[in-house]
Amino acid sequence: xxxxxxxxCPWCKHAFDANSSSCPACGAPVDVRKxxxxxxxxxxxxxxxxxxIQFGQSFCQVEGNFVPVADFKLTAxxxxxxxxxxxxxxxxxxxxxxxxxxxxxxxVLAGMPLVMTQAVGPGRIAFSKxxxxxxxxIPLNVGRTMDVREHVFMVxxxxxxxxxxxxxxxxRTRDDKNVETHYPIGMFxxxxxxxxxxxxxxxxxxxxxxxxxxxxxxxxxxKPTALLxxxxxxxxxxxxxxxxxxxxPYGTWSVGTVWxxxxxxxxxxxxxxxxxQSNFDKIDDLGHRxxxxxxxxxxxxx
Amino acid sequence: xxxxxxxxxxxxxxxxxxxxxxxxxxxxxxxVKNVVSDSGWRAAPRLRDMTELRFGNSTCQVEGEIVPVxxxxxxxxxSIFFEHHxxxxxxxxxxxxxMPLQGGVKRALAGMPFVVSTASGQGRIAFSRxxxxxLVVMPLHPGMELDAREHAFLLSSHSIEFSYVxxxxxxxILLGGQGMFxxxxxxxxxxGLLILxxxxxxFERKLAAGESIxxxxxxxxxxxxxxxxxxxxxxxxxxxxxxxxxxxxxxxGPGRLGIQSMYHHHHTE
Numbered sequence: 001x002x003x004x005x006x007x008x009c010p011w012c013k014h015a016f017d018a019n020s021s022s023c024p025a026c027g028a029p030v031d032v033r034k035x036x037x038x039x040x041x042x043x044x045x046x047x048x049x050x051x052x053i054q055f056g057q058s059f060c061q062v063e064g065n066f067v068p069v070a071d072f073k074l075t076a077x078x079x080x081x082x083x084x085x086x087x088x089x090x091x092x093x094x095x096x097x098x099x100x101x102x103x104x105x106x107x108v109l110a111g112m113p114l115v116m117t118q119a120v121g122p123g124r125i126a127f128s129k130x131x132x133x134x135x136x137x138i139p140l141n142v143g144r145t146m147d148v149r150e151h152v153f154m155v156x157x158x159x160x161x162x163x164x165x166x167x168x169x170x171x172r173t174r175d176d177k178n179v180e181t182h183y184p185i186g187m188f189x190x191x192x193x194x195x196x197x198x199x200x201x202x203x204x205x206x207x208x209x210x211x212x213x214x215x216x217x218x219x220x221x222x223k224p225t226a227l228l229x230x231x232x233x234x235x236x237x238x239x240x241x242x243x244x245x246x247x248x249p250y251g252t253w254s255v256g257t258v259w260x261x262x263x264x265x266x267x268x269x270x271x272x273x274x275x276x277q278s279n280f281d282k283i284d285d286l287g288h289r290x291x292x293x294x295x296x297x298x299x300x301x302x
Numbered sequence: 303x304x305x306x307x308x309x310x311x312x313x314x315x316x317x318x319x320x321x322x323x324x325x326x327x328x329x330x331x332x333x334v335k336n337v338v339s340d341s342g343w344r345a346a347p348r349l350r351d352m353t354e355l356r357f358g359n360s361t362c363q364v365e366g367e368i369v370p371v372x373x374x375x376x377x378x379x380x381s382i383f384f385e386h387h388x389x390x391x392x393x394x395x396x397x398x399x400x401m402p403l404q405g406g407v408k409r410a411l412a413g414m415p416f417v418v419s420t421a422s423g424q425g426r427i428a429f430s431r432x433x434x435x436x437l438v439v440m441p442l443h444p445g446m447e448l449d450a451r452e453h454a455f456l457l458s459s460h461s462i463e464f465s466y467v468x469x470x471x472x473x474x475i476l477l478g479g480q481g482m483f484x485x486x487x488x489x490x491x492x493x494g495l496l497i498l499x500x501x502x503x504x505f506e507r508k509l510a511a512g513e514s515i516x517x518x519x520x521x522x523x524x525x526x527x528x529x530x531x532x533x534x535x536x537x538x539x540x541x542x543x544x545x546x547x548x549x550x551x552x553x554x555g556p557g558r559l560g561i562q563s564m565y566h567h568h569h570t571e
Contacts (some may be wrong), residue, residue, distance in 0.1 A: 047347065050337060061337050065348075066434055067502025067564035071341050084538070084548055088563065091341075096548075098538035111331075117538060117548075124341045128521075128563040132368075132434040132502065258463040 074121025094123025207279025214270025231272030502564030509555025526557030
C-alpha cells in the first residue's frame with residue numbers, strides 16, 4: 001500500500017494523501033503496480049468502478065468498466081463542453097447550449113462534429129461512447145497542451161481551451177480514373193490547453209490504452225488509427241512499407257513495388273508522451289498507386 | 303444451516319440461503335454491496351463467470367464476461383422463448399417451435415423479429431448477442447409489466463406473457479430511437495425469468511411518481527410499464543442555419559428505468 005502521506009500518482013504525477021483508493025485528479029487506482037511492457041509501453045490503469053475525480057467544486061464519477069460512463073456533478077459556476085452525441089443523460093437543472101466553433105464548414109467537410117455543446121451547473125450530466133474501452137482522464141496543469149486525434153475527445157472542463165489544426169498527414173493515390181487524397185489520422189486534430197487555470201480532459205480509448213514517453217529523437221511506428229493523443233512536442237510523419245515477393249495486382253509475382261500490400265504507418269518522434277488504443281479502425285486503403293504524399297513521409301521497399 | 307435465515311439480494315429482492323455466493327433468482331453476487339453512483343444510478347450486478355441460477359425446474363448458467371452466454375438446462379415441462387437469431391448452440395433433443403404472434407406483418411414492417419422461437423424438452427440450449435455487454439437477469443414477480451427496447455430481449459421463461467406495445471405519438475416513433483414498438487413482458491399469477499442484453503454497462507434507477515430524467519433515446523433499455531416516455535428536442539443555436547436540435551427521451555416515473563452505456567446514437571435533426 002502506498003504511503004498515505006506522500007504518494008505521487010504514476011499516471012498523472014499528481015501528489016496527494018492517498019487515503020482514498022484512487023487519484024483524485026485522474027482516477028487511477030493507488031493500490032496497483034505500474035504495469036509496463038518489456039517494450040516500454042505503460043498500460044493505463046483502468047479507473048475503478050465508481051471512482052471520483054475532483055475538479056473545481058465539482059466532480060466526475062466514472063461508472064462501469066466495459067463502456068464506462070463519466071457522470072458529472074456540476075456546481076454553480078462550473079461547466080464542461082463535449083461532442084454532443086456523447087451525452088447519455090442529464091437532469092433538468094444542467095443547462096446545455098451550443099459552443100461557438102470557428103471554421104464550421106471545414107469541420108463539416110472533414111467529418112468532425114459541427115456542434116460542440118456545453119453544459120453549466122448546477123446539475124448532473126453524464127457521457128459515454130459507443131465502443132468498449134477506457135475513459136482516459138488527463139489533468140491539464142497550467143501551460144500544458146495536448147493534441148488529440150479526432151473523435152477521441154469526450155468532455156473537458158471550461159478552463160481547458162479548445163482549438164484544432166491541420167496536422168499535415170496525408171497521401172494521394174490514383175487508380176485508372178480518379179485521384180484520391182487520404183488523411184489517415186483525419187484532416188484535423190483537436191488541441192486542448194490549460195492557459196490560465198488547470199483543467200480536466202476526458203478522452204475515450206477503444207479497447208485498452210497504452211502510453212509511453214519518447215526521448216528526444218526516439219521514434220516508433222504505429223497504426224495511424226491507433227493514435228489517441230500526443231504532446232505537442234511529438235512530431236509525426238507517414239512511413240510506407242512494401243513487403244517483397246508477394247502478389248502484384250497487375251498479374252505477376254513481384255519483388256518490385258507492390259501497391260496492394262502497402263503498410264501505412266505513422267511515425268512518432270520524441271520528445272514527449274504518446275497514447276495508443278488497442279482497438280483501432282481499419283485504414284481504408286485500397287492499395288491504389290501512390291502519387292504524392294506529405295513532405296516528410298518516407299518509403300521502404302523490402 | 304439455519305433454514306430460516308436468508309440473504310436478501312440487493313438487486314432483485316429474492317431470498318437465497320445464507321451459504322449461497324450468488325442470488326438463486328438473478329445470479330447477482332451476494333457478497334458485494336449495492337453499488338450506486340452519486341447521481342442515483344445502480345450498476346447492474348456483474349454476474350460472475352459460471353454463475354448458476356434457477357427457474358422452475360430449469361437452470362441458467364452465465365458463462366463469460368465480455369460477451370456473456372446464457373446456457374439453459376431445461377428440466378421437466380419447462381420451455382423458453384427467444385429471438386431466433388440469438389441462439390448460440392443446442393442439444394439435438396431440444397425441440398424448437400414458433401410462438402404465434404399477433405400483428406406479425408406490422409412487426410416485420412417495423413423491423414422487429416417476425417418469428418419468436420420456443421425451445422422445450424429436456425436438454426441444453428445457449429444464447430448470446432453479438433456485442434460486448436451485460437446480461438440483465440430480471441426475475442419477474444406475479445403482476446409485473448416490463449417494457450424493453452426492441453432487440454434487447456434475449457430469452458424468457460414460458461410463464462411470462464410476451465406482447466408488444468406500439469409507441470404512442472408520431473414524434474416518439476420518429477425521434478425516440480426505438481422504432482414503432484417496444485416488447486412488453488407480463489406476469490399474471492406465476493413468476494418468471496426474463497434475460498435482457500445491454501450493450502456496454504447497464505444502470506438502473508427507480509423514479510418516484512412524477513420524477514423525470516432526460517436520457518439519450520438510444521440508451522434506453524427497459525422500464526416498468528408505469529414509466530412514461532416522451533421525446534423532447536433541445537434546440538442548440540449554432541449560427542449556421544440557425545442551429546440543430548438534440549432529441550432526448552424524458553422518462554417520468556413511477557417505476558424502474560434501465561439504460562445501457564453503449565448505445566446507438568440517433569442523429570440530430
